[in-house]
Amino acid sequence: MSLTDDAHLPPGLALAWGAPAKSNRLGRKPTQSVEQIVDAALELADADGFAALSMPKLAQKIGLTANAIYRYVRSRDELLVLIGDAAWGAPPDRVADAPDWRAAAAIWTQAMVDRCDVHPWLCDLPIRGAPMTPNLLGWAEAILKVLTGAGLSPSEGLACALLLDGYARRIASARRDVRDSATTSVQPAAVTRFLEPRLQELGYSILASMMAGNEYSDEIHDADVTFGLDRILDGIDVLITQKRSSV
Known part of the structure; x- marks a missing residue:
């Protein structure tokens, strides 16, 4: 990919797909890799939340100067894209092994909630549009295979995926907020x-x-999560049934 093409891409997209980082403007041999930078940023975000993650703090953690960190990632926005994709990771294999679409969708949604429990700051990352990075696209493809396999069109499947995604993020955010605000x-x-x-x-x-x-109660129990998810899946089931009856 040329530098001109790279300039027209969203921040972090090229690096997320393994494209080489921009040339070293300081003329020095890199002492770190982008992967090491992302791993260190993940540790900081897990400890203090992504709002507290700054380029100077990251540079200090890995032994670089404040300016040298920009040899690896060009901006904090670019860094957030990379650590977000790394934190989500690959979708769970259990989705493909589920006995039916409903069980698969439930596994997928619960896995999103669980991933946000591991990295609570994921709930706060800004959503800048449709998924474009490798792991996030993997999550999208996994649920689209489930929903299109049940009879929905790709566009209908994507709309339902967005509904499930929003539910998972909202539940995870609420659980995190309740957990953080609890006092003995x-x-x-x-x-x-x-x-x-x-x-x-x-x-x-x-x-x-x-x-x-x-x-x-102000607690959000697993039964509460399942109840809301079941109601969403009931609605998707109606859509699938309507599609099948019209064939």
Whole structure:
């Protein structure tokens, strides 16, 4: 790929696909590789979140000067693209081995949630359009094979994939936020004793009853995740059934 072509690509795309980094403007032999830079950036992001990830901090971690880091990646935006693709990794093999499309879609979506649990900052990475990097395209291809195999067109499959992707990211983000905001001093029973009479006074009888029965909680349980996912899959199932009946 020529430098002119590279200049018209989104940040990080060429490097994500293994294209050589730009020429060394300092005229020195590189002491690191792009892969080593990405690995170090992943460690920093996992420790402090991607918002705290800066080029100077990364340079210091791997023993480079603040300017030398730009010999490997041209900008922080480029770096974020690379670490995002690395953090997502390859899609789970279990998707292809699932007994039917519904089980496969559930595995795919849960795997996204699980990956965000491993790298919570993935929920915060800006989405700059359709997937273009190797691993993200692998995730897209995996779910598209499932949905088109069930009878949807590629465009319908992509729309459903976007729905599942959004659900996974939202659940992962909510679980992360609840986990990070939890304090040991809060006692659920004390909260219930405080709120229940006030809810009754305001006429919020349903909420009061749920709280009294320990059915109202700020925790996001696996059953809650499965319930919401099942409703989405029910909707996709209706679309698939309609497609099959019209053939």
